[in-house]
Amino acid sequence: MFGGGGKMRATSCTECNRLRRELLGVLDTVAKLTAAQAEAFRGGEDSMFDRLEEAVDTALREKQRDFVELRRHCEGHG
Numbered sequence: 100m101f102g103g104g105g106k107m108r109a110t111s112c113t114e115c116n117r118l119r120r121e122l123l124g125v126l127d128t129v130a131k132l133t134a135a136q137a138e139a140f141r142g143g144e145d146s147m148f149d150r151l152e153e154a155v156d157t158a159l160r161e162k163q164r165d166f167v168e169l170r171r172h173c174e175g176h177g
Contacts, residue, residue, distance in 0.1 A: 112176060118169040125162045132158055 136151040 112173070115169065115173045115176070118165065118172060122162065122165040122169055125158060125165055129155065129158045129162055 132151055132155045136148055136155060139145075139147040139151055
C-alpha cells in the first residue's frame with residue numbers, strides 16, 4: 100500500500116484492501132460534510148454550521164484512526 104516516498108500503491112492483501120475501502124469511505128464523508136458546512140457558512144446558517152462542525156470533527160478523528168490502522172497493517176508487508 101505504501102511504497103517508496105510514502106506513495107500508496109495497489110496490493111493483493113485482502114486486509115489492506117478492506118482498510119483502504121474504509122478510509123476512502125471516511126474521506127468521502129469528510130468531503131460531503133465540509134461541502135455542506137461551507138454551504139451553511141455561505142448561507143449564514145450558524146446552527147447548521149455548528150452541528151456540521153461536530154460531525155466534521157468526528158469524521159476527521161475516524162479518518163486519522165483508519166489511516167493509522169491502514170499504514171500500520173500495510174507497513175508490516177515490508
